[in-house]
Amino acid sequence: MRLVTWNCNSLSARKELVGLYLDEEKPDVLCLQELKLETDKVPRELFESRGYHVAVHGQRSWNGVLIASKFPLRDIEVGLPLADLGEARLIAATLDAPGTGSAIGPLRVVNLYCPQGQSVESEKFAYKLGFYDGLIAWAERARAAYASLVVCGDLNVAPGDDDVWDTKQFVDTPSFHPLEHQRLARLLALGFHDAVRPHIKPRTFTFWDYRGGAFRFDQGLRIDHVLVSKSLVPHVSEAWVARPWRKKKGELTPSDHAPVGIRLG
DNA sequence: ATGGTAGCACGGCTA
Numbered sequence: 231m232r233l234v235t236w237n238c239n240s241l242s243a244r245k246e247l248v249g250l251y252l253d254e255e256k257p258d259v260l261c262l263q264e265l266k267l268e269t270d271k272v273p274r275e276l277f278e279s280r281g282y283h284v285a286v287h288g289q290r291s292w293n294g295v296l297i298a299s300k301f302p303l304r305d306i307e308v309g310l311p312l313a314d315l316g317e318a319r320l321i322a323a324t325l326d327a328p329g330t331g332s333a334i335g336p337l338r339v340v341n342l343y344c345p346q347g348q349s350v351e352s353e354k355f356a357y358k359l360g361f362y363d364g365l366i367a368w369a370e371r372a373r374a375a376y377a378s379l380v381v382c383g384d385l386n387v388a389p390g391d392d393d394v395w396d397t398k399q400f401v402d403t404p405s406f407h408p409l410e411h412q413r414l415a416r417l418l419a420l421g422f423h424d425a426v427r428p429h430i431k432p433r434t435f436t437f438w439d440y441r442g443g444a445f446r447f448d449q450g451l452r453i454d455h456v457l458v459s460k461s462l463v464p465h466v467s468e469a470w471v472a473r474p475w476r477k478k479k480g481e482l483t484p485s486d487h488a489p490v491g492i493r494l495g
Numbered sequence: 496a497t498g499g500t501a502g503c504a505c506g507g508c509t510a
């Protein structure tokens with residue numbers, strides 16, 4: 231089965247593009263971030279008409295996360311208590327994916343939109359660090375409760391030098407800051423592994439700013455991730471960044487992020 | 496030249 235994470239940058243602006251993506255790529259599970267829509271404004275039929283189950287944690291104007299799955303979703307959990315300040319940045323659900331082998335069993339999928347952090351001096355950066363602290367505590371409990379876990383989404387952190395187009399541009403800057411790297415390391419130390427990096431070339435990016443022709447010059451960051459619990463690592467047979475979806479499709483304008491996917495089993 | 500662009504929502508914030 232194939233699982234994809236994609237920061238779509240507004241589901242209302244990207245509705246047709248997401249529909250086209252579902253029709254052409256047919257992922258089994260699609261985790262979206264930055265819906266910028268209240269839960270009851272999310273066009274569920276976009277997914278349900280194509281045979282997906284949907285779990286939504288929406289928010290007006292900003293944030294908002296969603297899981298669409300060909301397999302039924304249960305035990306849906308939304309929000310990161312205390313750490314998300316009420317913003318819609320986390321949704322989790324369990325699914326039974328047939329064809330992934332009995333070794334996997336029920337799969338707990340966690341879809342995240344981590345704060346961006348604005349600038350190191352800003353209170354948004356402190357919020358980002360606090361969000362990560364809360365996430366680490368939360369993930370530790372999830373790790374104990376579920377054997378097979380996928381943590382994916384826009385984590386807003388580029389892990390290493392090969393994950394930013396120019397490290398000199400990101401000195402003392404959110405998305406590539408030592409305090410964020412510390413927290414990512416603590417998250418991984420709970421027993422999560424970057425499922426994508428072993429399958430892609432260094433300097434494969436997932437986000438390019440709309441400004442300054444960043445995509446044309448490949449001035450990007452790898453901040454969209456799929457992490458898996460240790461027992462799942464041998465089942466990750468493939469991973470990719472769907473770079474063509476960062477380009478305009480006819481009249482349809484792209485998100486500033488590309489979809490990132492893994493194949494399990 | 497602290498720029499540039501996109502989305503939300505209609506001035507300014509967020510990314």
